[in-house]
Amino acid sequence: MKELSSQDKTRILSSIRDINDFPKEGIVFKDITTLLNDKEAFNLLMNHLEDRYKDYDLDYVAGIDSRGFIFGAALADRLKVGFVPVRKKGKLPSTTVCEKYELEYGFDEVEIHLDAFHEKVGAKVLLIDDLIATGGTANAAAKLIKKVKANLVEACFLLNLSFLDGKKRVEEHTTVYTIFDV
Numbered sequence: 765m766k767e768l769s770s771q772d773k774t775r776i777l778s779s780i781r782d783i784n785d786f787p788k789e790g791i792v793f794k795d796i797t798t799l800l801n802d803k804e805a806f807n808l809l810m811n812h813l814e815d816r817y818k819d820y821d822l823d824y825v826a827g828i829d830s831r832g833f834i835f836g837a838a839l840a841d842r843l844k845v846g847f848v849p850v851r852k853k854g855k856l857p858s859t860t861v862c863e864k865y866e867l868e869y870g871f872d873e874v875e876i877h878l879d880a881f882h883e884k885v886g887a888k889v890l891l892i893d894d895l896i897a898t899g900g901t902a903n904a905a906a907k908l909i910k911k912v913k914a915n916l917v918e919a920c921f922l923l924n925l926s927f928l929d930g931k932k933r934v935e936e937h938t939t940v941y942t943i944f945d946v
Contacts, residue, residue, distance in 0.1 A: 765815055765816050765819075766812075766815055768808075768812050768943070772808050772812070773943070773944070775804070775805055775808060776799065776805050776808055776809050776943070776944075777944055778805075779798055779799040779802040779805035779806075780794055780795065780796055780798060780799050780923070781794075781795040781797075781798040782794065782795070783795050794894075794895055794923055794946070796831060796834075796894050796895075796922070800834065809835075809922070809943075810835075810838055810839065810842065812943070813835070813839050813842075813920070814839065814842040814843065816920075816941070817839065817843060817890060817920075818843060820888065820890065820917060820918070821888060822843060822845050822888050822889065822890050822917065823845055823846065823881065823884065823887040823888045823889065824840070824845055824846045824847065824848050824880075824881055824887055824888070824889045824890070824914070825837075825839050825840040825843065825845060825846075825847055825848070825889070825890045825892060826847075826848040826849075826850055826876070826880075826889050826890070826891050826892070826905065826909060827847065827848070827849060827850065827891075827892050827893065828850045828874070828891070828892070828893040828901055828902060828905050829849065829850060829851045829852050829855070829874065829901075831893065831894040831895075832850070832891075832892050832893035832894060833847075833849055834894075835892050835893070835894060835922070836849075836892045839890075839892065846881075848876060848877075848880045848881065848889070849876070850874050850875075850876050850891075850905045850908060851874065851875055851876070852872070852873070852874060852875075853872070853873035853874065853875055855875075856875055856876070856877055858877050858878070858879070859877065859878045859879070860875040860876060860877055860878060861875060861876060861877075861878050861908055861911055861912055862874070862875040862908075863875070863904040863905070863907045863908045863911065864904070865900040865901060865903060865904040866900060867900065872900075872901075873904075874901060874904050874905055874908060875908070876908050876909075876912065878912065880912065881912060881914045884914075885913045885914075886913065886914065886915050887914040887915060888914075888915050888917050889909050889914045889915060889916050889917065890917060890918055890919075890920060891905055891906060891909060891916060891918070891919040891920070891938070892919070892920045892921070893920075893921055893922075894921065894922050894923065895921060895922060895923040895924075895925065896919075896921040896923070896924050896925065896930045896931055896934065896940075896942065897925045897928045897930050898928050898929075898930045898933075899928075899929070899930025899931065899932070899933035899934050900930070900933075902919060902921070902930065902933070902934045903930075903933045903934055903936075903937070906919060906934055906937040906938060907937070910937065916937060916938045917938065917939075918938055918939045918940070918941055919934050919937075919938050919939070919940045919941070920940075920941045920942075921940070921941075921942045921943075922942070922943050922944065923942065923943070923944050923946055924942035924944065924945045924946065925946060926945040926946065
């Protein structure tokens with residue numbers, strides 16, 4: 765597996781825009797829309813992810829609502845495997861399995877379809893999202909994948925907000941790969 769060169773890392777990272785004080789004061793929002801509309805940077809990223817995961821013999825890529833859908837669906841297509849959305853509660857039309865997680869002020873839930881992995885026990889799944897912060901959503905998604913008896917082989921994030929320690933929460937369930945620690 766080929767690692768990204770420092771030049772490629774710089775190219776990808778420089779395509780992500782920082783938005784200060786969004787969605788509230790004191791937050792620096794990592795805007796990936798500028799990466800998505802930069803065809804060269806996005807292609808560098810997707811080539812790297814395809815190279816990393818092509819020999820994992822995956823059955824599915826699961827993407828976390830909503831930016832994980834973009835990276836997850838594109839990667840699943842490249843790997844010729846299925847894509848499974850991990851959605852916020854109430855967004856999926858069929859029978860679901862839910863997992864609750866704690867927010868700063870309350871709780872939220874994510875869910876997947878009960879038959880998301882076609883009831884294949886031990887299906888090999890990669891979980892992906894754009895960013896990991898506190899790890900609440902990703903931790904809940906990891907629990908969901910295990911709850912339906914799939915094998916979570918790794919969780920992948922483009923960005924890790926390392927000062928928030930969310931990566932450690934997900935590492936309780938699986939190996940975590942992050943491209944950038946910011």
